[in-house]
């Protein structure tokens with residue numbers, strides 16, 4: 001059966017905040033770049049940063065060299081709606097984010113979009129979520145970033161169910177941080193990985209612990225090997 005082509009918009013969500021979405025967004029971006037595509041990344045709502053701080057997109061640029069953009073940045077390290085309320089700010093609308101992604105698509109083959117926290121965190125003043133944005137973006141699919149350890153199976157299944165109930169295309173799962181020497185994966189992590197690989201959308205791969213500290217050159221040249229399920233679908237050399 002022929003492979004369905006990958007979409008032009010790859011939304012990176014996670015089972016929670018701090019699961020490694022930014023690092024995986026960088027690894028997905030690097031894998032797409034290695035396949036010869038031009039790529040930009042977009043963070044609709046960046047919380048927990050001041051005007052001069054580096055947000056998630058600065059790390060994606062530092063690790064991959066890709067052009068990146070943010071929809072809005074807010075100071076409080078919390079969900080966008082309460083963070084906006086604290087500083088009396090309005091959040092961009094879903095239409096604003098759609099236009100921002102469309103503008104990046106005008107100049108790039110693929111746009112990678114990183115959510116804030118998990119899938120159903122509210123991104124707009126109307127209470128729309130990343131799931132609503134993914135549903136509103138044409139030619140879009142979702143990569144789900146998950147933890148390796150105990151508890152990840154339930155969180156993964158909940159997020160998959162929310163995606164599937166909304167008819168959102170699931171491109172596959174990535175483990176955000178996979179243990180490596182000196183700490184080897186424990187029996188639970190190995191069993192989780194085996195189970196995640198049996199799900200129909202597939203396990204695209206796992207980013208090794210320590211990857212963000214490897215330096216841009218090593219990160220860029222290694223990313224496709226961390227995400228073999230993605231690289232294979234892209235025809236990455």
Ligand SMILES: Nc1ncnc2c1ncn2[C@@H]1O[C@H](COP(=O)(O)OP(=O)(O)OP(=O)(O)O)[C@@H](O)[C@H]1O
Nearest residue numbers: 017018019020021022023117176177208209210211
């Ligand atoms: N593979 C990894 N190796 C080492 N550290 C990692 C790895 N993945 C993530 N981390 C670290 O874990 C923390 C959380 O990761 P990250 O910032 O990517 O989470 P996130 O899911 O993007 O969170 P947010 O919801 O704030 O966007 C960061 O300090 C990051 O450097």
Ligand SMILES: C[C@H](N)[C@H](N)CCCCCC(=O)O
Nearest residue numbers: 017047048077078079116117
């Ligand atoms: C500040 C943090 N790192 C993220 N950017 C925002 C996470 C919001 C999570 C909200 C929640 O699920 O309770």
Ligand SMILES: [Mg+2]
Nearest residue numbers: 021022056114
């Ligand atoms: Mg992040």
